[in-house]
Amino acid sequence: MSHNKIKIGTAEPNRTSQLNIDINDLNNVNVSSATANQILTYNGTNWANGSVEGGLVFAGEGATQNYSGSSASGVTTSDDIEFYASSPVNNLSATITSSSNWISSITLPAGTYKLQAVAGLELSASSGLLEYRWHDGTSLLGATGNCGYTDDRVGNPCIAIVSPGSSTTYTVRITTSTSVTALASQGARHAERGYILIEKVL
């Protein structure tokens, strides 16, 4: 018997009896077209390469910051809502556009995402209503969120599933504004109770 017959997977020894094996030479590993940042996962039979799914953008710190200090253009229909976060979580490689920690838009790379946001702009009358939806610069997207006069009426989110084929910028846009307190008089409720949560789903 000769040691030159030794093989590991497809790897064979060279003339100096050195044996260099790749991970694919292992019996229960099936790596194909691997790209950066992939991980090995167990599929029930073999270990195979796959992309790391998931990741999120989260902006919602419960901070006491008056919305009057934001850079928002207004609080009426078609105005975009800003969200306060001094240290937003971003492991989606998103581009977060902000000024003085007030986030005005989020640009996402190609992929599929669940967009969710809760706004808490203050109202001046118990009959007031704020409604809002996600917007991609062209169209309103997904389900409408709303908030009301009292704090318990904050928490109804706008939600959309989007699959941009290329980098796309999203905002949260007001669609109904009834008895919403003027921007200059807005207090801290929105920063304390509002948030943006974007999750990568595919």
Place this chain on the structure above:
Amino acid sequence: MTHLLDEINSVNQATNGQVTLDIEDVNDITISNVLTNDMLQVSGSAFVNSTSDSLVKRSSYTIRKSGYNVPSIAGYDTSGVGLEYGGFYLACRHNYYGNTIMNFFNNSDNFILTPNLNGNSGYITGVNIKANQPTLLLCYSALSEDSSSTAYIDLQWQTDTGTVLGPKTRFKRLANNNRNTVVGYINPSVDTDVGLKRIASSGSYGWMMSEVTRHNFIMIAKRVF
């Protein structure tokens, strides 16, 4: 002629010279109790298999099943509790007047999830997020219909040392609007206890219980990458 490489690690060479290795035969890979969807992670100088969502110390949290105003253990749905590899997912319910995470009409407890919430109440203890596990925290719930009509409670995810993890969220006893979701995020550098802190409250409130509105308390700690 002797062969110089008749064994690699503990795997012997076949008569045709073939050595068949599995991944765990590689020197710097340690795999134990592997499950579907496990992944390999670097741990020190080795690769080890890791369950992608095992972010809570499974052995460190329990649900108390006896105590004040707890009529019977049968009132609990603990089917989602203690999933060894399912991450943290609790879907709990209880009979009227019962309580899983906060004593009925109890206005003195700060952390709803705490090892020593109340010596005589039902509670969940020891929710602990592992280090370096980016985790989305969610709690979907409602106030009991048995609460005072104007009762409310503001909740917020925090660590046991008071680090804020998300926005405040209000739950109020309303016929058609008593549900809400508390959202938080943490990526701790060391294993960290987390819980829902009461920021404010008013009136006499009951929490997530009633025979009418069962299954109204779901908590999720979801790993994100």
